[in-house]
Amino acid sequence: MSPEERDPFAIHGDAINRVWKKIVDLGCRNASQALHSMLSTPLEMTGIVIAFMPLSKIPFLAGDPEGQVAGIRLLFSGEVSGHMLLLFPQETCLQLVNLLMGQPPEAGQGSSSLGEVEISALAELGNITSSNFIKELANFTNLHISLTPPEILLEMTATVMQETLTTLSATTNKVLTIEATFSSMGYHLEGYFFFIPDPPSLDIIMEKFWEILAR
Amino acid sequence: MTDQHLVHVGFGEMRFSTDPEDVLVAFGLGSCVALSLYDPLKKLAGVIHIVLPTDEGRNNPLPTKYADKGIRLLYDGMIEQGARKSRLIAKMAGGSSIFKHNYPVSKMEIGARNVEAVLEALQGLKIKVSGQDTGGKCGRTFRFFVGSGKAVVRTLSEQKEI
Numbered sequence: 351m352s353p354e355e356r357d358p359f360a361i362h363g364d365a366i367n368r369v370w371k372k373i374v375d376l377g378c379r380n381a382s383q384a385l386h387s388m389l390s391t392p393l394e395m396t397g398i399v400i401a402f403m404p405l406s407k408i409p410f411l412a413g414d415p416e417g418q419v420a421g422i423r424l425l426f427s428g429e430v431s432g433h434m435l436l437l438f439p440q441e442t443c444l445q446l447v448n449l450l451m452g453q454p455p456e457a458g459q460g461s462s463s464l465g466e467v468e469i470s471a472l473a474e475l476g477n478i479t480s481s482n483f484i485k486e487l488a489n490f491t492n493l494h495i496s497l498t499p500p501e502i503l504l505e506m507t508a509t510v511m512q513e514t515l516t517t518l519s520a521t522t523n524k525v526l527t528i529e530a531t532f533s534s535m536g537y538h539l540e541g542y543f544f545f546i547p548d549p550p551s552l553d554i555i556m557e558k559f560w561e562i563l564a565r
Numbered sequence: 566m567t568d569q570h571l572v573h574v575g576f577g578e579m580r581f582s583t584d585p586e587d588v589l590v591a592f593g594l595g596s597c598v599a600l601s602l603y604d605p606l607k608k609l610a611g612v613i614h615i616v617l618p619t620d621e622g623r624n625n626p627l628p629t630k631y632a633d634k635g636i637r638l639l640y641d642g643m644i645e646q647g648a649r650k651s652r653l654i655a656k657m658a659g660g661s662s663i664f665k666h667n668y669p670v671s672k673m674e675i676g677a678r679n680v681e682a683v684l685e686a687l688q689g690l691k692i693k694v695s696g697q698d699t700g701g702k703c704g705r706t707f708r709f710f711v712g713s714g715k716a717v718v719r720t721l722s723e724q725k726e727i
Contacts, residue, residue, distance in 0.1 A: 415592040416706055418721055423664070501664060506721060508593025509704025512576055513663045516596055516616055516675060 369559050371399050373490055374528055377483035384478050390452045393534040395479065397543060400527040414507065420464065421503040421510035422476030426484055429493040430551035433514055434480045436530070437507070438472075438541035446541075447471050449534045469502050476500040479530070479543065491558035514546065524552060574599065577630030579613040579639055581646060585712030592706050594659035596676035598632070598683050598699065599707035601656045602639055602692070603714050604648035610711045613639045615659075617675070618682035632682035640690055655687055656696035656716040656727055658707040676700070696727035 374397040385393045420443045422436040438446060445455030447468040464472070477500055488495045503510055526545040531538050547555060574580045574591045582589060589612040591599035598615045613635050620631040628634040643653065660680035680699045687694060698705065698718045706719045716727050 416719070503663060504721075505595075505663065505704045506593040506706065508706070509595045509663060510593075512593055512597055513595040515576060 365563050366556070366559055367399065369490070369563070370526060373483065373486045374399055376486045377479075378530075380485070381479050381482040384482065385475075388478075389450065391449075391534055393449055393532055396531045396533070397528045398531075400529055402524045402526055416506045416508065418504065419507050419510060420472060421505065421514075422472055422500050423503065423510075423514065424476060424480045424500045425498040426480075426495050427498070428495040430495060430547060430554050432545070432547035432551050434483070434497075435510070435514060435544040435546065436476050436479060436541060437510065437544065438539075440504070442539050442541060443472060444468070445537075446475070446532060446539050449532065449537065449539065450475065454535065455537050455539065464504065473500040473502055476502075483543075483545065487555070490562070491555060493554070493558065574612045574614045576614060577616050577627045579611065579629040579635065579642070581609065581611045581642055582711045583607065583609050583646075587711040589709040589711065590706065591659075593704045594707060595661055595663040595704050596659070596679060598657055598659040598676075598679045600636065600639065600683055600687075601707075601709045601716055602643050602648070603654045603656075603709070604643065604652045605654065605714050606649070606652055607647055608711060608714075609643065609646055609648050610709055610714070611639050611643050612707070612709050615679055615683060618678045632679060632686055636683065636686035636690070640692075650690075650692070653692050654714065655692050655694045656709070657683055657694060658698045658705050658716070658718045658727065660699040661701045661703055661705070663702065663704065698725070698727045 378395045378397045382394045418440040528543040530543040591614045601612045616630040619633040660676040703720045708717045
């Protein structure tokens with residue numbers, strides 16, 4: 351096979367995208383169920399797969415590169431490894447924490463910073479979202495994957511993304527970018543969810559997809 | 566400031582300018598280090614966005630990403646465009662420690678190692694650093710104003726000239 355033929359993006363691009371979409375949809379559905387069992391008010395998560403894009407483009411995706419965001423980062427390892435990152439603008443974080451606490455997003459406006467309780471609520475959200483996505487990916491590919499506890503970073507968008515890039519020590523990383531929406535009580539809050547496999551791991555995952563699709 | 570032109574110095578990139586309206590900017594530096602070299606007579610500026618201390622002799626494709634190779638390229642570029650070594654002013658920012666956990670040991674002090682590597686490279690070229698804001702735990706944006714030779718560092722909580 352020529353390298354082009356082996357490139358899972360070049361052939362069956364649509365089929366591959368459908369697999370990602372299915373994993374994201376199932377992950378979101380399970381995450382919503384997990385959130386529902388934990389919270390007094392249902393909080394539904396939906397995800398729209400935007401694209402696989404180079405990580406270097408992302409500081410500008412969320413708008414102002416100097417704008418403050420909360421990044422919830424988890425590492426995954428096992429047969430494949432990499433990072434997952436949930437990114438929310440600062441204002442959205444405060445509103446999201448309110449929804450998690452079963453209050454309207456605007457409740458308690460005036461406090462503009464995140465305290466310990468808020469940070470731990472966001473960390474839990476990162477845990478639930480990421481672990482359900484990873485579970486679906488592991489189920490589908492039959493790969494063993496485990497997660498580290500989340501780490502929260504309150505910084506400029508550019509800082510969060512560049513630090514992630516630095517750890518990967520590569521600029522060619524492709525990132526699965528998902529627009530994540532959390533909905534409750536008629537409110538919809540948006541953030542981004544990034545799945546950033548190490549380059550050899552993305553090849554392994556694609557190889558699995560390819561095998562399954564070829565069956 | 567509104568008329569001035571922002572020139573983005575991205576991850577691992579290097580930019581030069583003699584346009585007095587230009588502002589060379591490296592956004593949200595964490596462990597990365599931005600270094601500017603400036604010849605005030607020529608009003609020539611160069612800024613590099615260093616990511617790692619060394620490419621460990623691997624001849625990686627983007628040499629400007631590494632302090633050991635990149636700073637030499639920045640210096641050579643300045644001299645080629647007419648800067649005098651004796652007039653060069655160096656300013657730098659970044660090299661903080663952002664993420665706390667989950668790192669292999671070698672990655673942990675990447676910010677500090679970047680700062681050290683930049684200082685070492687400058688020492689090798691016998692260029693003194695006249696402004697520096699490095700270390701700590703916060704992200705920084707580095708702006709270099711070509712016309713005035715001013716360097717301004719901004720974090721989420723403050724802004725200062727170095």
